[in-house]
Amino acid sequence: MNDSSLVANAAGFRAQLIDWYDQSARDLPWRSQPSLYKTVVSEFMLQQTQVKTVLPYFHNWLQVFPSFEALASASEEAVVKQWEGLGYYSRARNLHKLARIISDLDSIPTDAKSWLALPGIGPYAAAAVCSIVFSDPSAVVDGNVVRILSRLVADRSEYKTTTDAAKTHQSLATALLNHARPGDHNQAMMELGATVCQNQKPQCLLCPVQSICQAKAQGIETKIPRFNKTKAVKQTVERAWIVSPKGVLLYRIPQTASRMKGLHEMPSLEVLNLKTPKTSPLIVRKRSITKYRITERFHQISPEKAFNGDLPDHFLWANTDSIASLTFTGPHRKWITELIDIVSEKQQGSNTHANSAPDTKNSLNFRGSSNP
DNA sequence: AAGACGGGGCG
DNA sequence: CGCCCAGTCTT
Missing domain, CATH: 1.10.340.30 (Hypothetical protein; domain 2)
Structure with missing residues (x-):
């Protein structure tokens, strides 16, 4: 040179x-x-x-x-x-x-x-x-x-x-x-x-x-x-949107993990040991993590399907109060807001047909029900 | 020396 | 959707 x-x-x-x-x-x-x-x-x-x-x-x-x-x-x-x-x-x-x-x-x-x-x-x-x-x-x-x-x-x-x-x-x-x-x-x-x-x-x-x-x-x-350009790697992650009277189910990344230790996100179907539903997801969102191009698909799943007994380690139910104080990975905080809106709109529609499913927003607003 | 590590902005 | 951005740490 x-x-x-x-x-x-x-x-x-x-x-x-x-x-x-x-x-x-x-x-x-x-x-x-x-x-x-x-x-x-x-x-x-x-x-x-x-x-x-x-x-x-x-x-x-x-x-x-x-x-x-x-x-x-x-x-x-x-x-x-x-x-x-x-x-x-x-x-x-x-x-x-x-x-x-x-x-x-x-x-x-x-x-x-x-x-x-x-x-x-x-x-x-x-x-x-x-x-x-x-x-x-x-x-x-x-x-x-x-x-x-x-x-x-x-x-x-x-x-x-x-x-x-x-x-x-x-x-x-x-x-x-x-x-x-x-x-x-x-x-x-x-x-x-x-x-x-x-x-x-x-x-x-x-x-x-x-x-x-x-x-x-x-x-x-x-x-x-x-x-020399590194080519992107495409990945798809299936995730669960599970709401019970205690709030929304979240996953806390273990301290033994290599990255984003202690941060919260909505659980993948993989960590829940669930299979991907045939039904279409509530929302599909994309994000990029270094060389990875990740598509995240959020499925609505009933709380009974998640666990038989006690909540395992790294899982928690979060209401609107506890969500505010938690730290989330990437855009998951924003996506929770989107999911709440989408699901509550759906229930508005179904509630007009005289059947009464539990309301998502009310569940998440339930005070006093917090994580273990 | 190579891989991993996040997320948002922009054309 | 591809590319970019005041790098550092681990293996």
């Missing part, structure tokens, strides 16, 4: 970039009155998650956990609950661990190498936090920076993952770093990638370094960087 001319002109690159950033930086909440805590929280939330998605979560988080100490004092359950819907829940657990470590520390390390040892802190986050908060001269290489650097030098290599590409470009990023303002330089790189040097439709006319971009010169900017 020929990056020698870019490195030779590093001073010019830094100046163009930082001038553009001073002019164009978005007004983001973690940038106003910055602190170590706000920076760390934002960096955790922004991993694999877009700014627009993070914004409301960041705001609410600061209200509930305004400091490392407040976060350290909270239970893990409360922390995960506050993270509900953001995904990658290990981020929340690691942020919680980090808060407890930081709170106990006599002096907080200020260099990326030391931060690398902390939970949830990888090469990217260590450089980001330490450069932004402590002016540590560490260059970040995230997906944005990979895209910018790949294009600047017209790197046609095909990469397996962003991590692989990041390793390749780390030395160039380091060579370009602005040591007078490392934090702003790093944020400027990511800002440029997010708002100008975009993946699909790069806004080259707005780019402060368009004149030195080799990919642009060759007209191949949209073809770089190259990643």
Whole structure:
């Protein structure tokens, strides 16, 4: 890869970039009155998650956990609950661990190498936090920076993952770093990638370094960087909508599970040991989990079919009160609302024919019947 | 080195 | 419906 001319002109690159950033930086909440805590929280939330998605979560988080100490004092359950819907829940657990470590520390390390040892802190986050908060001269290489650097030098290599590409470009990023303002330089790189040097439709006319971009010169900017694409895997999950006078039947993912431990969802027919009904499902919904494209079909099932005797471990009946306090996987909280509406509408119709089935909404509103 | 890990937004 | 997004941890 020929990056020698870019490195030779590093001073010019830094100046163009930082001038553009001073002019164009978005007004983001973690940038106003910055602190170590706000920076760390934002960096955790922004991993694999877009700014627009993070914004409301960041705001609410600061209200509930305004400091490392407040976060350290909270239970893990409360922390995960506050993270509900953001995904990658290990981020929340690691942020919680980090808060407890930081709170106990006599002096907080200020260099990326030391931060690398902390939970949830990888090469990217260590450089980001330490450069932004402590002016540590560490260059970040995230997906944005990979895209910018790949294009600047017209790197046609095909990469397996962003991590692989990041390793390749780390030395160039380091060579370009602005040591007078490392934090702003790093944020400027990511800002440029997010708002100008975009993946699909790069806004080259707005780019402060368009004149030195080799990919642009060759007209191949949209073809770089190259990643070998992983194909999606399709799955179907059959689930049960079971309502009794005690509420709706939910499943709590065991602590022994590899992912989403302790989170709640509507039980699959598989964990209930039930066969898929011939009748059509109440609703069918789709979601994506990393490479998986999952179709979830919700079947209405009478409570007698679920269990003969006592409720086994990991199952619970939830009414509208307890549902509010539980943490759900993905969109299951939203889907419960949809199912309640659909089933209650059906019963409205059948109730006009003078037969009286138990009403779903009344069952779920039953106070005092709660989970074991 | 490869796989796993969530969810929402967008064209 | 396919692709994208301020990565890290585990195996």
